[in-house]
Amino acid sequence: MYTQEDEKHLYEQAKELLALQDEKNIETVLTGIREVINYADWKYYVQSNPVLADAEYDALFKKLKHLETKFPEFVTNDSPTQRIAAGLSERFPTVAHLVPMLSLDNTYNAEDLQDWDRKCRELAETDELEYCVEPKYDGASISLIYDNGALTRGATRGDGVMGEDVTANIRQIKAIPLSTNLRARGVAQMEIRGEIVIHKNVFEAYNKQRLSEGLSPLANPRNAASGTLRILDPAEVRKRGLNAILYHISDYTLAEGAGRPAELDTHYGSLQWLYSLGYPTPAKEMKLFRHIDEVIAYCHEFEQHRDDLAFEVDGLVIKVNSFAMQDKMGMTSHHPRWAVAYKFKARQGTSKLRRVEFQVGRTGAITPVAKIDPVHIGGVTVTSVSLFNEDVVREKDLRIGDTVLVERAGDVIPYIVKPLSELRSGDEEPIKFPTNCPVCDSLLEKQPEEAAWRCINISCPVQVAERLIHYVSKDAMDIRNLGAANIQKFYDLGLLTDIPSIYSIDWEKVRGLGGFGEKSITNVQQAIEQSKTQPLNRLMFGLGIRFVGETTAKTLANAVAHIRDYFDWSIEQLCTLEDVGPKVATSVADFFSRQENRDMLDKLEASGVNLMNQKKEQQAEGALSGKTFLFTGTLSQFKRADAEAMVEAKGGAILGGVSAKLNYLVVGTDAGSKLEKAKKLGTVNVLNETEFLELMNG
């Protein structure tokens, strides 16, 4: 796809475009930026080897958007900006695949593979077969159509003959090129098959986010991928960070008079060829073998390392390499005879659901946990499986006594896929949810829009201990050595009662307990002391305010000079902050309105814990002292970070959102809701970029 020469050139082009001040020849500049962005996407998503810093990429993307808004006549359908679709209709239209999407026959051991190899040789009437082996990706299968090199349709598998047209969502996946050079290679139309996948780390981060928002996590990367493809909001699809691997050309038509590219003689050649055109194929993962014993050895070796891969794989696929041979061997109505899947050991097992326990979390949410007979899955014995919340239990129609299918994918926590209802005897019992907290017996409550029942007694012992554990955790105040077990012990003994009590632990009593060396006590004391100077965002996160994850904690900490500023903030004001919606705002406002929380902050401050945003504290005294600024929209005359630094150097402050405290809103192009809000408030001075520079200079 890109020669070394091209790469060097594109990299330099990127730098030039980033430095470019005036854009005289708009069309050339636009083409240049698009080339660079496509190249950067390919490096990032297909090669996993980024060439541009995130900020550089964003700057180019913004420039492209800005210029295209200014000169709409130059917008092209394959511009990277056009991945952002207008939206999908209520339902996805059903479309016919050019060639039915078949499944694969499965093998599970060496013997199965030897049988398959024997059949292949019989059908091919030769002993000279070559096999191509590649990973079997565990995601959602898709079928793409490229007409004259442009992506014109993306569809789900559906029933194999008809699928759902999810083109708008497919266009959000940056690994999938919107256009390629297929036409120049003599191909008028091509249908390409592949799998939509989610990186395991992207999946984990997404689930962490969901949990912090009080939502139940998605079961596994496969479900996440296929569910995301069917979301009706392409902007949301974009956020989920899907990836793709294409592994099969199912159909193609050559342009009139064009000869067939020689690479299209073999499966291996065709995927290398697609890769060279910019498609994400397993080009680097494919292996060729001439003998089935080599294939078997490779399968065994590969299985040992399945967890090292960025994606979930559930096996390997072995394909006859020559297309001429494939045609000769043909297919059944269900699967091709020239390909087979070698499935890795199941990460599923069945077990009996014996009872359900109800656990109380830090925020009081009650989590049902299924206790099952021990079952070995992927080298681990599973006896306990979270059911997340009541809705999950009801949706799956789980009952005590059910035989259940349990899955454990990679490092993902085990979960119950479904009950095997066909095995029911009739003696199964429904799962009863408690009405009172299993720990403190308070009446449980449930908000209409929430899935979880909650114990709202903030002194509920389990909640207090869990809050303490969260406060000292690595991503919060990072008080090492005061781990969960010690906290529980100290709490049970009354040495810890609430968060501020961490700073007044009676160490004499701890010494009296025995089991603590002088050295370990000193270490904990030092860690506690050090935590007093942690930045405000860590404290904000550590306080365990509902729906406030690490990112929101940063936003909140950056927007004020002292945590007490939030005592006066209204829900409306909070909503002006980046990514803070009514749900988060209500929770934050509620937290700071409670007297017990205000008292807690007083106590923390008295112990010397930092409650200030140091960055705002250290603001220079200058011409803009006491003045607040906010930048919005696409800025073209200067970089946002530079402008913010200029403001701060003159003693001004940057706010996170539009509020009554904002003095100046500096707007670039495409300024949206912030400008609206500022206008509504009527107290904010709105400046364009030139006016801002004038203010700075004089």
Ligand code: IVH
């Ligand atoms: S080839 C006609 N190759 O596995 C041949 N399939 O269990 C079509 N899959 O429906 C399939 N990785 O969704 C092929 N490297 C790979 C694959 C792969 C995953 C999926 C595909 C297929 C399913 C069958």
